[in-house]
Amino acid sequence: MTKYILKRVGISLITIFVLVTVVFFLARLMPGGPFNDPKLSETARENLSAYYGFDKPIFEQYITYLKNILSFDFGFSTKYPSRTVNDLLAGSFPYSVDLGVRALCFAISFGLVFGIISALNRGNKIDLIFVIIAVIGTSVPDFIMGAILQYFFAIEWGLLPIAEYKGFAYTILPSVGLGFYTMASVSRIMRASMLEVVQQDYIKTARSKGISRFRVTWKHQIRNAIMPVITILGPTVAAVLTGTFVIESLFAIPGMGKYYVESVQNNDYSLILGMTVFYGTFLVLCNMIVDILYGIVDPRIRIAGK
């Protein structure tokens, strides 16, 4: 198991290194530069470039950058000269991650429960209701879902605050809006997986042992059915976190999404890099955790990694 984990960590580190390299050079390839404001004089532009080190050969910049990020220093933003990228991240990331985690918790817990209930009631009305919810969830995009939630829960019924992020009641609508798609897909996968597992021979073996129906479902069916859900969890985390931008602007939440888009518009090299590397690292980390989790749930994978 230790070897399996070490291997995963190694692969993750290489992925992050490749990411840094590709993004570094891609950002430089974009037309224009960070100091394109026509109001700036030629001298001012040169001075600024020298200050940020953009006048040095690109390879030297790359080496310096690599050295800096090893000590988690992402440099200064060119758009907000007084603030470091680290500051901007520290100010906005907690909101994004808070929203993302809430959305994920909602999506996974409700998705699993809906999927299980749906599968256990296969073919009757309860199943139909959950299948319809799942189809709606997977086909309605999050900005529409967010707006619908706002319209009904905040405007029509006045149950929950419409925007901002100032307490638990404020978090409910954006989390549901962000997590609804994932909830629906988790529920669909869980339902399908449950129905597949129930036909497996080992379920019949379990029944032939005279154990309770609950135990058969819990220990034999759900445990095996949950595998495909764990598999999609990695990409799902990515989807939920990249989806934050729309929901953040819809609900006026001061998260990372805003800076992400601005940095690309402004050619803010250090902020683009900082955001992407940070985001990327976070996703790689999520995938790594999923891989390790998978190894814990499925003993066959543990052995293969030895």
Add this chain to the structure above:
Amino acid sequence: MADNILEIKNLTFSFRTYGGVVKSVRDVSFDVREGEILGIVGESGCGKSVTSQCILRLNPEPPGFFEGGSILYKGEDIVKKSDKEMRKIRGTEISFIFQDPMTSLNPTMTIGKQIEEIFVGRKGISKAEIKERTIEILKLVGINEPERRYKQYPHELSGGMKQRVMIAIALVGKPNIIIADEPTTSLDVTIEAQILDLLKDLQHKMKTSIILITHDLGVIAKMCDRVLVMYGGKVAEKGTVDEIFYETAHPYTAGLIKSIATLDTAKEHKLVPIDGTPPDLFSPPAGCPFAARCEFAMKICYERQPEEHQLSPEHMCACWLQHPYAPKVDIMKGMEQEGKA
């Protein structure tokens, strides 16, 4: 003669499907005696697995349902029992060994846990005792290093070992009857022999009854005391092993025997297959289910169900050829005189 431990009378079990009702088991009667091995033989789809799963109510209900008949175990009718009552019988009174050990064990649970599960929710046995019995049973079914295997997962074991684990699961609750549904079909021949020897040996030691389901007459000859030949959801012939092999009365049984190859079958000797396919159980034929494939079929065979003829205390055959007015034919014709069984 030992007492009957299980009596099945006129059992009829069907499945509701989109295409209509499939009559999988039709009017099947037989009994199982204490300490015997009863073989059930027949080709795929003849209802042997469904019949055996009825005994433990393992067929999915719905779509499956009992149309009639009774299964008497210790004087109580299994057909009338609830799922909760069935749980008391499963595992400790009657247990099941499934066909494919590769898929019949839960891949995410250790061997030890899967065996111990039999005792979950049963009173009067401590954890230490359970573990002791599990290790003991692993030893008994011939698994080396039981302490290590106890903690292993199914994928770490070979096919033969997995089937031994399945047998251990079936044995650990000390059942009175073990139903083995083609326990060796997915194993290679050497492992098959080992598993069969093990089953027979354990049956001697533990005095349990075994219902052995197979499509292999060789296995029947090696293992069983009595045999039930099934065809098209019905019993075609039943009797002791000797009666089935040497006083074969039903053309279907004869066909099965004629299609066996033995080591001394001459090179130029052709094996005789049974032509045709089994009947469609959506709409079973009015007459004998085997009539369409039977080379001795008469007019009446297509029109009316054959009567059951008792040829000896044990030997029963459901065939119109046994009727006093029927022509006398040699159903074993085509079989060379090679003294084979």
